[in-house]
Amino acid sequence: MASPPDTSKAAKLERCNSYLRRVNSAKIISASSRLLFRACIVATVALILLFALHCPPLLLLSHYSAAARSSHRGLLSSDVTYGGAAWEREVRRSATPRRRSGLTVLVTGAAGFVGTHCSLALKKRGDGVVGLDNFNSYYDPSLKRARQSLLSRHGVLVVDGDINDTLLLTKLLDVVPFSHVLHLAAQAGVRYAMRNPQSYVTSNVAGLVALLEVAAKHADPQPAVVWASSSSVYGLNTATPFSELHRTDRPASLYAATKKAGEAIAHTYNHIYGLSITGLRFFTVYGPWGRPDMAYFSFANYILSGKPIAVFRMQDGTAVQRDFTYIDDVVTGCLGALDTAERSTGSGGKKRGPAQLRVYNLGNASPVPVAKMVGILEELLGKKARKQVVTLPQNGDVPYTHANVSMAERDLGYRATTDLATGLKKFARWYVEYYDRRSKKEAEGAASA
Numbered sequence: 001m002a003s004p005p006d007t008s009k010a011a012k013l014e015r016c017n018s019y020l021r022r023v024n025s026a027k028i029i030s031a032s033s034r035l036l037f038r039a040c041i042v043a044t045v046a047l048i049l050l051f052a053l054h055c056p057p058l059l060l061l062s063h064y065s066a067a068a069r070s071s072h073r074g075l076l077s078s079d080v081t082y083g084g085a086a087w088e089r090e091v092r093r094s095a096t097p098r099r100r101s102g103l104t105v106l107v108t109g110a111a112g113f114v115g116t117h118c119s120l121a122l123k124k125r126g127d128g129v130v131g132l133d134n135f136n137s138y139y140d141p142s143l144k145r146a147r148q149s150l151l152s153r154h155g156v157l158v159v160d161g162d163i164n165d166t167l168l169l170t171k172l173l174d175v176v177p178f179s180h181v182l183h184l185a186a187q188a189g190v191r192y193a194m195r196n197p198q199s200y201v202t203s204n205v206a207g208l209v210a211l212l213e214v215a216a217k218h219a220d221p222q223p224a225v226v227w228a229s230s231s232s233v234y235g236l237n238t239a240t241p242f243s244e245l246h247r248t249d250r251p252a253s254l255y256a257a258t259k260k261a262g263e264a265i266a267h268t269y270n271h272i273y274g275l276s277i278t279g280l281r282f283f284t285v286y287g288p289w290g291r292p293d294m295a296y297f298s299f300a301n302y303i304l305s306g307k308p309i310a311v312f313r314m315q316d317g318t319a320v321q322r323d324f325t326y327i328d329d330v331v332t333g334c335l336g337a338l339d340t341a342e343r344s345t346g347s348g349g350k351k352r353g354p355a356q357l358r359v360y361n362l363g364n365a366s367p368v369p370v371a372k373m374v375g376i377l378e379e380l381l382g383k384k385a386r387k388q389v390v391t392l393p394q395n396g397d398v399p400y401t402h403a404n405v406s407m408a409e410r411d412l413g414y415r416a417t418t419d420l421a422t423g424l425k426k427f428a429r430w431y432v433e434y435y436d437r438r439s440k441k442e443a444e445g446a447a448s449a
């Protein structure tokens with residue numbers, strides 16, 4: 001039988017003490033386990049930090065994220081020229097056609113000479129147009145800004161950006177499902193390629209690849225691409241008039257080589273990704289709002305300011321000739337190319353079938369000696385040029401160009417309708433008015449300052 005509990009005072013005290021000892025020892029155990037737990041956390045955090053600081057992939061990841069964040073900031077913050085809801089609304093507004101089944105065209109190089117004229121022509125007939133231009137300083141950027149203002153007055157937005165900025169291109173093609181890209185952004189000029197060769201590689205090769213990459217792999221639907229090649233690809237070809245069937249593997253300048261490379265690159269993207277691509281070989285395009293680096297434009301400037309001009313001729317005394325082509329005719333050819341471009345066949349980088357690949361001459365089919373062009377300008381400007389006839393230097397120039405345009409006539413409805421005298425008359429009128437207005441503005445600005 002179990003004995004009854006001892007109820008004496010001493011026994012009660014002993015039970016109480018033993019209870020207190022148990023409670024205390026439990027407290028000590030839980031305090032020390034808390035300490036241990038905390039130590040574990042500190043150790044784990046220290047280990048993670050140590051790992052993060054010394055493990056290369058983690059470092060790469062953190063750098064990548066920072067880079068990605070900063071490039072996305074470019075798209076989103078309000079202190080840049082693109083990104084944000086208001087910007088997207090503007091892009092969509094500019095891209096919306098006003099006519100049924102109108103085209104939706106992204107025009108690169110839109111603030112350039114041909115880009116401005118094509119954008120205006122597309123907008124005027126009711127197509128949607130968004131321009132892209134990096135406004136570089138190869139020639140007077142204020143002329144490009146003036147063209148941008150002209151476009152803006154006609155409802156065409158020109159986004160400030162570079163074709164090598166693939167994030168921007170991706171964003172633009174996300175915001176608008178462009179049916180066509182008219183790719184005119186390029187480093188132009190034959191002789192400048194000897195002074196700044198890298199700029200030709202950056203714009204005409206890397207820039208073209210950047211654009212075709214985004215068009216082929218990201219855009220859905222893939223747009224049809226029409227782009228500016230050049231008559232210079234005929235290089236040392238001697239068969240005339242230059243036909244698309246003639247050889248183009250002997251470029252005389254780096255500029256020509258990058259345009260020829262562009263044609264080869266176009267073939268690749270058409271072949272792998274099913275992009276519909278049309279290359280247009282422009283022949284010395286001239287006219288109002290033209291390029292100040294081109295001979296007819298700089299000659300007008302030099303004639304009026306009394307500076308001497310160098311007129312090139314061949315070593316044997318024969319004239320250097322160009323198939324000068326008026327801008328309005330070239331615009332007809334560009335729009336004809338856009339209108340007849342078939343859809344690309346791929347999407348998301350996958351080709352679904354063979355796609356259209358074309359190349360056309362857009363020339364005047366009527367070459368004129370440079371000396372004659374100078375004579376026409378002298379007459380129009382009412383002033384004699386201080387001519388210095390110089391043997392054509394080793395500068396990448398070819399002795400003559402002469403386009404066979406029968407393929408463009410047949411397929412694009414192209415017609416060269418403007419002779420040099422008529423076209424230069426329109427150019428000279430614009431030139432005098434534009435620079436007159438500009439010098440008046442500058443004088444007003446100086447007076448009010």
Ligand SMILES: O=C(O)[C@H]1O[C@H](OP(=O)(O)OP(=O)(O)OC[C@H]2O[C@@H](n3ccc(=O)[nH]c3=O)[C@H](O)[C@@H]2O)[C@H](O)[C@@H](O)[C@@H]1O
Pocket residue numbers: 188189190229230231232233282283284285293294295296309310311312313320321322370397
């Ligand atoms: O059709 C083309 O493929 C090319 O046409 C022009 O190139 P280019 O024909 O050299 O045009 P300009 O620079 O205006 O020269 C026109 C003519 O004037 C001659 N010239 C140029 C400069 C000069 O000081 N003196 C001179 O006699 C050139 O040799 C050339 O025959 C454009 O500048 C290129 O971007 C375009 O791709």
